[in-house]
Amino acid sequence: MTPSRADLLDPSALAALGNLELVARWVVDGFLTGLHRSPRKGFSVEFAEHRPYQPGDDLRYLDWRIAARADRWVVKQFEEETNTRAMLVLDVSASMRWTGAATRLTKLAYAEQMLGALALLLLRQRDAVGLVRADDSLRSVVPPTTRTGQWFRMAAALASPGPGGGSDLVPALAQAVHLLRRPGFLVLVSDLLVDPEPVIEQLRTIRARGHEVLVLHVLDPVERDFADGAEALFTDPESDDAMPATPSEIRADYQETVQRALASWRSSVLQVGARYALAMTDEPYGMAMRALVRASGRGGMPIA
Amino acid sequence: MSFLAPFFLGLVALAGVPLLVHLLRRRITRRVEFPALRFLQQTQREHSRERTMRNRWLLLLRLLAVLALVAAVARPIARIGGAGHPPIAVAIVLDQSMSTGAVVDGQTVFSRLQQRAGDLIGELTPDDRAWLVTSGGQVVTGDAAALSLAVNEATVAEGRGDLTGALKRAFTLVAAGAPREPVVLLLTDGQRTAAGGATDSLIDASGIPVVVHAPDLALPPNRTVHSVTLSPARWVPNGRVSATLSAPDSSNWRVLIGDRTVARGTAAAASFTTPVTVDAGAQATETGWLTGRVELDADDFPGDNARFFAVLASAPPAVRVAPSAGPFVAAAVDALVADGRLRRDGTSASGASATSAVAVISATDIYDGPALRIAPENPLGLVAANRALELAGIPWRFGAAMRDTVQISNAAGLNASEFTLNGARVSLRYRLSRVSSPAVADTGQVLAVAGGAPWMVAGTSYVIVASPLTLSATAAPVQAGFVPWIRDVLGQSLGDGGAVINAAPDDTIPLPPGADGLELPDGTLQPVIGNRITVPGRSGVYLVRRGARQIGALVVNPEIEESEVDAWGAGVWQQRVAGTTVQVIDSPGSVNSAVFRRSGGRPITWPLILVAVIALAIEALVARGMWSPRAAPVRA
Numbered sequence: 017m018t019p020s021r022a023d024l025l026d027p028s029a030l031a032a033l034g035n036l037e038l039v040a041r042w043v044v045d046g047f048l049t050g051l052h053r054s055p056r057k058g059f060s061v062e063f064a065e066h067r068p069y070q071p072g073d074d075l076r077y078l079d080w081r082i083a084a085r086a087d088r089w090v091v092k093q094f095e096e097e098t099n100t101r102a103m104l105v106l107d108v109s110a111s112m113r114w115t116g117a118a119t120r121l122t123k124l125a126y127a128e129q130m131l132g133a134l135a136l137l138l139l140r141q142r143d144a145v146g147l148v149r150a151d152d153s154l155r156s157v158v159p160p161t162t163r164t165g166q167w168f169r170m171a172a173a174l175a176s177p178g179p180g181g182g183s184d185l186v187p188a189l190a191q192a193v194h195l196l197r198r199p200g201f202l203v204l205v206s207d208l209l210v211d212p213e214p215v216i217e218q219l220r221t222i223r224a225r226g227h228e229v230l231v232l233h234v235l236d237p238v239e240r241d242f243a244d245g246a247e248a249l250f251t252d253p254e255s256d257d258a259m260p261a262t263p264s265e266i267r268a269d270y271q272e273t274v275q276r277a278l279a280s281w282r283s284s285v286l287q288v289g290a291r292y293a294l295a296m297t298d299e300p301y302g303m304a305m306r307a308l309v310r311a312s313g314r315g316g317m318p319i320a
Numbered sequence: 321m322s323f324l325a326p327f328f329l330g331l332v333a334l335a336g337v338p339l340l341v342h343l344l345r346r347r348i349t350r351r352v353e354f355p356a357l358r359f360l361q362q363t364q365r366e367h368s369r370e371r372t373m374r375n376r377w378l379l380l381l382r383l384l385a386v387l388a389l390v391a392a393v394a395r396p397i398a399r400i401g402g403a404g405h406p407p408i409a410v411a412i413v414l415d416q417s418m419s420t421g422a423v424v425d426g427q428t429v430f431s432r433l434q435q436r437a438g439d440l441i442g443e444l445t446p447d448d449r450a451w452l453v454t455s456g457g458q459v460v461t462g463d464a465a466a467l468s469l470a471v472n473e474a475t476v477a478e479g480r481g482d483l484t485g486a487l488k489r490a491f492t493l494v495a496a497g498a499p500r501e502p503v504v505l506l507l508t509d510g511q512r513t514a515a516g517g518a519t520d521s522l523i524d525a526s527g528i529p530v531v532v533h534a535p536d537l538a539l540p541p542n543r544t545v546h547s548v549t550l551s552p553a554r555w556v557p558n559g560r561v562s563a564t565l566s567a568p569d570s571s572n573w574r575v576l577i578g579d580r581t582v583a584r585g586t587a588a589a590a591s592f593t594t595p596v597t598v599d600a601g602a603q604a605t606e607t608g609w610l611t612g613r614v615e616l617d618a619d620d621f622p623g624d625n626a627r628f629f630a631v632l633a634s635a636p637p638a639v640r641v642a643p644s645a646g647p648f649v650a651a652a653v654d655a656l657v658a659d660g661r662l663r664r665d666g667t668s669a670s671g672a673s674a675t676s677a678v679a680v681i682s683a684t685d686i687y688d689g690p691a692l693r694i695a696p697e698n699p700l701g702l703v704a705a706n707r708a709l710e711l712a713g714i715p716w717r718f719g720a721a722m723r724d725t726v727q728i729s730n731a732a733g734l735n736a737s738e739f740t741l742n743g744a745r746v747s748l749r750y751r752l753s754r755v756s757s758p759a760v761a762d763t764g765q766v767l768a769v770a771g772g773a774p775w776m777v778a779g780t781s782y783v784i785v786a787s788p789l790t791l792s793a794t795a796a797p798v799q800a801g802f803v804p805w806i807r808d809v810l811g812q813s814l815g816d817g818g819a820v821i822n823a824a825p826d827d828t829i830p831l832p833p834g835a836d837g838l839e840l841p842d843g844t845l846q847p848v849i850g851n852r853i854t855v856p857g858r859s860g861v862y863l864v865r866r867g868a869r870q871i872g873a874l875v876v877n878p879e880i881e882e883s884e885v886d887a888w889g890a891g892v893w894q895q896r897v898a899g900t901t902v903q904v905i906d907s908p909g910s911v912n913s914a915v916f917r918r919s920g921g922r923p924i925t926w927p928l929i930l931v932a933v934i935a936l937a938i939e940a941l942v943a944r945g946m947w948s949p950r951a952a953p954v955r956a
Contacts, residue, residue, distance in 0.1 A: 110355075111355035111356075114353065114354075207355065209355055209356060239354075239355065239356040242360075245352075246350065247348055248348060248350040248351065248352040249348045249349075249351045249352070250352050250353075250357055250360055251351055251353055251354065252353075252354070252357040253353050254355070257357055257361070258351075258357075259357060259360055259361055260348050261360055265371065265374075265943075266364070266367070269363045269366070269367045270359060270363045272363075273359050273362050274356070274359050
């Protein structure tokens with residue numbers, strides 16, 4: 017691991033350095049470097065373009081002619097065929113706009129950065145990528161395609177502000193599946209502060225249609241650990257519910273409840289044949305992306 | 321259970337603090353947005369019963385801690401457990417009578433009693449209350465240091481004191497020490513006469529236990545001067561001193577006037593009940609009051625080896641009687657002159673010149689010297705009488721005549737036995753009223769009243785009678801007490817005195833009319849306010865002063881009963897004290913245990929503090945979730 021790898025930096029520190037597009041590029045580059053692969057577009061029989069040689073590139077693709085003639089070290093890149101369609105489903109409900117600490121990204125910001133990087137990674141592989149943003153209704157939809165400019169459409173959609181209402185993931189998942197048309201990948205990024213049964217049922221349906229499903233469960237560390245503090249009235253940003261509690265009294269029991277809930281989500285998701293990963297907003301993006309790649313379940317992400 | 325500081329029980333209101341905190345928890349003002357509320361709610365559902373139970377335990381433990389601390393501050397006493405001796409309210413009654421000054425084995429009985437008192441004070445705790453009450457009337461309270469100081473500073477008195485009164489006072493004091501267990505410790509030499517006579521009423525202890533300690537000692541043989549008699553009452557200039565003595569062996573005696581030995585001899589052995597009498601002549605070398613003492617050889621019972629006396633060496637007071645005073649007065653003076661009580665002055669008293677002789681005159685006569693002024697028989701003489709009073713600087717005036725028949729009686733506050741005309745009828749009197757005059761410091765004193773109005777008033781140099789001393793005005797001249805009354809008025813009230821008052825230390829006695837000071841043996845003057853005084857505690861002779869004149873002598877000697885060594889025994893208190901049990905302790909080592917065993921409950925302050933600490937420790941464990949009062953939580 018090198019310190020310059022963006023996928024291993026603190027998300028909040030990284031977000032302070034640039035916008036979503038820049039951050040996504042740095043993360044993807046760092047992530048691919050970590051996979052000991054050159055961040056090339058891909059290698060196929062159809063030549064696409066040259067690019068400067070980077071350490072770690074396969075010497076088989078070095079263009080020796082240019083090296084001999086112009087003394088420049090470049091590698092050849094080839095057009096790959098698009099063989100995968102992926103839909104990214106992002107939960108933009110009010111609960112996702114929350115952070116437990118002022119120095120930390122909100123769950124939504126964290127998810128946007130990470131999905132941007134994921135979209136860029138897939139587009140570089142010539143995979144068709146689309147996006148559905150939803151809270152209790154669909155907020156924006158970007159159909160999957162590999163066309164030029166898809167990355168910018170995705171970035172613009174991710175960066176657009178969402179209303180932040182309640183959570184209803186089922187219509188968003190249905191819309192995403194509808195846009196995939198043929199078997200592909202569906203990535204759901206949410207804090208999953210919803211009733212599990214309808215979501216699991218929808219995932220079961222999606223799996224039955226032959227799609228691969230990856231669920232990235234995003235949580236703030238405070239939601240997992242429940243920070244200490246004085247007694248307060250705790251309110252749900254998505255509803256009028258409120259409850260008084262003293263953290264010092266309830267903390268241990270709360271942590272136990274959260275762990276059981278996370279385990280329940282994990283087992284339910286795996287049970288329907290999908291894959292599940294947990295991402296904390298204070299962890300580097302690379303850890304979440306690796307979790308997606310290595311997530312247990314059938315069918316890995318098609319990362320080159 | 322009872323409390324030594326019950327007013328602190330008001331702090332029980334602090335028990336409301338945990339309740340208040342418990343209720344205030346329901347009024348939360350801080351709002352925190354928390355998306356994972358569903359997890360909180362689920363936790364609450366699953367653990368609500370456990371948490372409710374824990375909160376109730378916390379509330380109970382906090383209440384218990386507060387109540388235990390409040391109770392501890394109130395210093396409770398209960399008949400359960402506890403440490404140290406139970407708190408007591410003890411009054412140490414210390415006999416400091418003359419007899420405690422007896423020396424046995426090189427140590428006085430009184431110093432032994434002081435040691436016993438000191439031993440008890442040394443074992444007192446701050447929870448106890450203690451008083452020191454002496455037979456001399458002193459009452460001291462405070463901490464152990466103050467009491468020890470008072471015990472150490474106490475000295476043997478030269479009289480019997482009032483041990484019975486001290487005991488009664490002790491019962492009152494310890495009763496105020498509730499809820500501590502009251503107990504009275506009487507430290508005495510066992511002189512039975514201190515407990516009062518067989519005819520005296522019993523001392524009511526009202527159930528307060530008494531521990532009596534009298535050292536079991538073999539008392540030394542005692543030489544005692546029982547009494548001293550002087551004759552005649554005035555020495556001109558010779559006289560005789562007669563004394564009664566008792567001693568287990570023959571012993572030397574001396575008569576001293578001042579520091580000069582005027583007679584000496586050896587008395588044969590005599591028992592206390594049959595003393596021998598010795599007699600010696602003496603001569604005064606100067607006029608005025610002579611003070612002296614009769615002494616025996618010193619022994620180990622030093623308080624009664626000497627007895628003081630006083631005698632006036634002078635001629636009787638000179639008297640002039642004016643014809644206007646009436647025949648009855650003249651006859652009475654003649655009788656007193658014949659008896660040697662008075663001396664007739666050679667000059668006429670009706671003149672205007674001042675003289676040191678006492679005059680008996682009509683109030684209308686003008687006279688500057690000391691005089692008995694008798695109201696005029698004719699009301700027309702009142703103007704002249706008042707003018708004469710004004711000229712003499714006397715602040716009294718005659719008023720209207722009153723012709724109702726009333727009786728004469730002594731004025732309130734004066735001793736009835738001192739006034740011999742009590743009950744005599746009066747049918748004519750003039751109203752005597754005091755006038756205010758800034759030039760006259762002597763405002764006078766009412767000595768007798770008739771019909772509620774002053775009948776006889778006196779000042780430093782005058783006595784005024786409101787009625788003429790004739791049978792048409794009063795029956796007083798034919799009363800048996802008329803001549804003694806004339807004697808007292810002319811000899812003591814107006815003359816140069818000669819009255820000798822014998823008293824024991826700390827007695828309360830009346831003084832002659834007009835007395836305003838006591839001249840102590842060292843010559844210093846002690847002012848006297850009122851007609852009655854408490855006799856000084858030291859034996860000796862104290863001269864009674866009226867202004868610059870010495871009008872009498874107060875001779876202070878201890879009661880002879882104090883010297884009766886055969887009458888000792890502490891068991892007498894078991895008969896004299898009623899309403900309780902009296903435990904007589906002879907052994908010094910058993911005194912403290914007897915006193916402390918009397919009390920009931922023990923202080924439970926520290927056990928209560930321990931309860932509070934344990935409650936707070938459990939509360940801390942429960943609050944931190946380290947210990948649950950319930951076995952397992954109920955899952956929703």
